[in-house]
Amino acid sequence: MSGEEAAAPPAPAEQAPPAEPQYRALVLSGYGGYEKVKVQVRRGEPSPRPGEVAVRVRACGLNFADLLARQGLYDRLPPPPVSPGMECAGTVQALGEGVTGRQVGDKVMVLARAGLWQEVVTVPASQTFPMPDGMSFEEAAAFPVNYITAYMILFDFGNLRPNQSILIHMAAGGVGTAVVQLCQTVENVTIFGTASASKHEALRESGVTHPIDYRTMDYVEEVRKISPKGVDIVLDPLGGSDTSKGFNLLKPMGKLVTYGVSNMVTGQKKNLMAMAKTWWNQFSINALQLLHLNKAVCGYNLSYLEEEPELLKGVMAKLVSLYGQGKIKPKIDSVWPFEQVADAMRQMQEKKNVGKVILVPELPKEEAKKEEN
Ligand SMILES: NC(=O)c1ccc[n+]([C@@H]2O[C@H](COP(=O)([O-])OP(=O)(O)OC[C@H]3O[C@@H](n4cnc5c(N)ncnc54)[C@H](OP(=O)(O)O)[C@@H]3O)[C@@H](O)[C@H]2O)c1
Numbered sequence: 241m242s243g244e245e246a247a248a249p250p251a252p253a254e255q256a257p258p259a260e261p262q263y264r265a266l267v268l269s270g271y272g273g274y275e276k277v278k279v280q281v282r283r284g285e286p287s288p289r290p291g292e293v294a295v296r297v298r299a300c301g302l303n304f305a306d307l308l309a310r311q312g313l314y315d316r317l318p319p320p321p322v323s324p325g326m327e328c329a330g331t332v333q334a335l336g337e338g339v340t341g342r343q344v345g346d347k348v349m350v351l352a353r354a355g356l357w358q359e360v361v362t363v364p365a366s367q368t369f370p371m372p373d374g375m376s377f378e379e380a381a382a383f384p385v386n387y388i389t390a391y392m393i394l395f396d397f398g399n400l401r402p403n404q405s406i407l408i409h410m411a412a413g414g415v416g417t418a419v420v421q422l423c424q425t426v427e428n429v430t431i432f433g434t435a436s437a438s439k440h441e442a443l444r445e446s447g448v449t450h451p452i453d454y455r456t457m458d459y460v461e462e463v464r465k466i467s468p469k470g471v472d473i474v475l476d477p478l479g480g481s482d483t484s485k486g487f488n489l490l491k492p493m494g495k496l497v498t499y500g501v502s503n504m505v506t507g508q509k510k511n512l513m514a515m516a517k518t519w520w521n522q523f524s525i526n527a528l529q530l531l532h533l534n535k536a537v538c539g540y541n542l543s544y545l546e547e548e549p550e551l552l553k554g555v556m557a558k559l560v561s562l563y564g565q566g567k568i569k570p571k572i573d574s575v576w577p578f579e580q581v582a583d584a585m586r587q588m589q590e591k592k593n594v595g596k597v598i599l600v601p602e603l604p605k606e607e608a609k610k611e612e613n
Pocket of ligand 1: 304435437439540
């Protein structure tokens, strides 16, 4: 055997092990200011359990409840560290055992109590809703929370009918915009809407009959100047003393729907004074008083309806039909990449948004270019 023959064969070129999949998630690391929500890279790929689907997320909705949650004021969010996010839109990328009615590649809207601000999510298939034709991912991420809430408070509780009048607070925000659009589906509704003065032109364009700048005017006086007897429906997302003001503005047979406590939020961090004031001024009434006054008070909270998928499915079907008829369309205020989640939250908390604030894992290419310039 020659020396050459005896040489060991060359070692095969070392092959790099296949890269482990990764995905990014926004995570609330603790209660506090904007900096508490961070981008985290997670290893692996979530796979759906029986009855679940995995969705590749393209856009997520920011809701006022996310601001409350960051401050530790929203009891429906599990304690940190946790990924927030109650709604998103994307494409189904895997099906768990036993899932019917969804296919890989379907475009869906997703609703959940938390956990949707991630590039990939796994959720029960019953919490996904097919996106209608022509709807963008941004619109789809702006749809479930705002429009289901708006529909149920306006029609199921408020029972809005032709020729009635309504007071809508935060009228230029996500829910407010949806309510204003849904009011247009009923004949001759007079809409009083409160919002910062800079948003009044947008409010008029969207159909608000009487925009009111609650920051410089007494909205109760302003409503009474135009409608001395008050209004048929008050939608109250504010809480505290505003709930009593709303109730007192109701005509006989009027309905107050309370669905938020925005007055508790005054800045980036929890404000104990504002919380105490809101609690102290809580509206309270007994059955006998209601009976004498001929008025109704309703409380609404979407997150407690998660056990009622059929109810939500029915509302979504009506909303998708209205979207298809061109009667409602989400108004997008702004779109922010995950890395700018602090700016997105600031946009809402500093009262700058008109319509919905959207988060995306990555900006679409043209948007990214605009940012660079
Ligand atoms: N119960 C439920 O199931 C449910 C579901 C969805 C939403 N909600 C409630 O509905 C309300 C609207 O929610 P959204 O997500 O659509 O938010 P949004 O209306 O888009 O919220 C931002 C806007 O609210 C106004 N605002 C009033 N008080 C504020 C405060 N203390 N801090 C910051 N902004 C304030 C600001 O506009 P202007 O000052 O110009 O008006 C701001 O631009 C919130 O109270 C939310 O909790 C409840």
